[in-house]
Amino acid sequence: MCTPMFITALFITARTWKQSRCPSADKWIGKLWYIYTMEYYSAIKKNTFESVLMRWMKLEPIIQSEVSQKEKHQYSMLLLLLSRFSRVRLCATPWVAAHQVPLSLGFSRQENWSGLPSPSSMHESEK
Known part of the structure; x- marks a missing residue:
């Protein structure tokens, strides 16, 4: 029972060691958040925030899908490892x-x- 958990922990740890050179989804979302926040404040100063509001509405599903894809990948890999190495x-x-x-x-x-x-x-x- 401990062996599958240990192997899973090693797999997740090794995956975090080999970080790609591309920015992660979290960093990408953070940059987009900053850009849209600055656009929003500048639009408020100019009283033209309708177009910014439409961009925000388009951005929300993108952010949700990026986060959920990352969680789905981690969940599916954990299930895959546990199902292959355990008898449960x-x-x-x-x-x-x-x-x-x-x-x-x-x-x-x-x-x-x-x-x-x-x-x-x-x-x-x-x-």
Whole structure:
């Protein structure tokens, strides 16, 4: 039981050591936040903040998708590692069950991200 957790911790630690040279999503969002904040204050001074408000409305879904993509990636990698190294079957969430792992990661076509077999493969094994 400790081995999968240890391997998962090592994987996450090694991933943070190898930081890419590209700015992370957090830094990118911070820079955009600063730019739009400055535009907002300058628009207030000029009394023309309708266009800035429209930009902010377009920016919000982008920020949410960037953060959620990062969280989804971390969550899916953790599930992948735990399901491959532990004998405990993980519960499938709707998001996990809907996404199939690429074959290059060692999963069969019938297996979900959570490590649980799909309903069709369960029926085949009963035959």
